[in-house]
Amino acid sequence: MAAPLGRDSLPEHCSYGVCRDGRVFFIDDEARATTWLHPRSGEPVNSGHMIRSDLPRGWRKDLRTTGPVSS
Structure with missing residues (x-):
C-alpha cells in the first residue's frame, strides 16, 4: 500500500x-x-484484497504477502 488508509490519514x-478488484477510490x-x-500522498492505493467470481459470495482473496502461515 502506497499510503496509510486509516480515516485519520x-x-x-x-x-x-x-472496488471489486481491490483498488481504493477516494x-x-x-x-x-x-x-x-x-488526497494527501497523491499516490494510488490498493487494499490488498480482490473479490473474485470463482470464490463463494462474500469471500475475498487476500493478495498481501505477510510471510509463511504456520500450521
Whole structure:
C-alpha cells in the first residue's frame, strides 16, 4: 500500500471505498469528486484484497504477502 488508509490519514471532507478488484477510490464531499489518488500522498492505493467470481459470495482473496502461515 502506497499510503496509510486509516480515516485519520484523510482530510475531514474525504472518505474512501474499495472496488471489486481491490483498488481504493477516494471521495471528496466538498468538491463532489472521486479520484484513484490518496488526497494527501497523491499516490494510488490498493487494499490488498480482490473479490473474485470463482470464490463463494462474500469471500475475498487476500493478495498481501505477510510471510509463511504456520500450521
